[in-house]
Amino acid sequence: DTAVSQTPKYLVTQMGNDKSIKCEQNLGHDTMYWYKQDSKKFLKIMFSYNNKELIINETVPNRFSPKSPDKAHLNLHINSLELGDSAVYFCASSHTPLRGATEAFFGQGTRLTVV
Amino acid sequence: AQSVTQPDIHITVSEGASLELRCNYSYGATPYLFWYVQSPGQGLQLLLKYFSGDTLVQGIKGFEAEFKRSQSSFNLRKPSVHWSDAAEYFCAARSNDYKLSFGAGTTVTVRA
Numbered sequence: 331d332t333a334v335s336q337t338p339k340y341l342v343t344q345m346g347n348d349k350s351i352k353c354e355q356n357l358g359h360d361t362m363y364w365y366k367q368d369s370k371k372f373l374k375i376m377f378s379y380n381n382k383e384l385i386i387n388e389t390v391p392n393r394f395s396p397k398s399p400d401k402a403h404l405n406l407h408i409n410s411l412e413l414g415d416s417a418v419y420f421c422a423s424s425h426t427p428l429r430g431a432t433e434a435f436f437g438q439g440t441r442l443t444v445v
Numbered sequence: 446a447q448s449v450t451q452p453d454i455h456i457t458v459s460e461g462a463s464l465e466l467r468c469n470y471s472y473g474a475t476p477y478l479f480w481y482v483q484s485p486g487q488g489l490q491l492l493l494k495y496f497s498g499d500t501l502v503q504g505i506k507g508f509e510a511e512f513k514r515s516q517s518s519f520n521l522r523k524p525s526v527h528w529s530d531a532a533e534y535f536c537a538a539r540s541n542d543y544k545l546s547f548g549a550g551t552t553v554t555v556r557a
Contacts, residue, residue, distance in 0.1 A: 378544075
């Protein structure tokens with residue numbers, strides 16, 4: 331009964347390919363996020379969805395497209411993969427933070443390696 | 446600009462010794478504060494959080510953190526470290542919005 335689950339855990343692919351990472355949460359949260367952790371372990375937010383609506387879209391290349399079919403799912407599709415996209419991608423979820431005191435729960439991460 | 450700073454990149458501590466990890470934040474108002482731990486090859490696990498009230502917060506795995514408004518700090522402590530505490534520790538902060546900002550992380554190595 332994993333709270334936030336991501337698939338796959340590891341993904342190795344060639345440059346130029348298109349790939350997707352899936353995320354599901356069973357916590358009843360209405361807000362989901364994608365974070366990128368680079369090789370120096372720095373974590374940076376990429377996207378946030380609240381009730382299927384895009385709330386945060388940081389300066390991420392438009393090759394990255396999040397899709398939220400419902401509140402419990404937030405998938406990340408990446409087109410034309412580049413070497414620099416290699417990183418660990420974390421999905422997270424929380425109750426709406428606009429109400430204040432709430433914490434984010436993170437998935438186990440997807441290690442993407444582009445060769 | 447809002448930011449979270451963890452001054453120590455790497456700390457080595459002996460098993461059984463005490464541990465303190467520093468975290469400073471720069472926000473217009475006091476943000477919500479968090480400490481997360483990332484064990485090797487694992488995801489992020491919440492250790493503890495500060496929203497309001499008592500400035501000394503207890504968390505899981507024997508960790509505690511103290512919020513000091515005057516120093517804009519939220520330092521994490523553990524009285525006696527176990528080998529399993531070797532991990533990456535992240536301080537994070539958030540205002541009343543969606544952006545959870547992380548510090549650069551502190552790597553903790555535990556020597557026998």
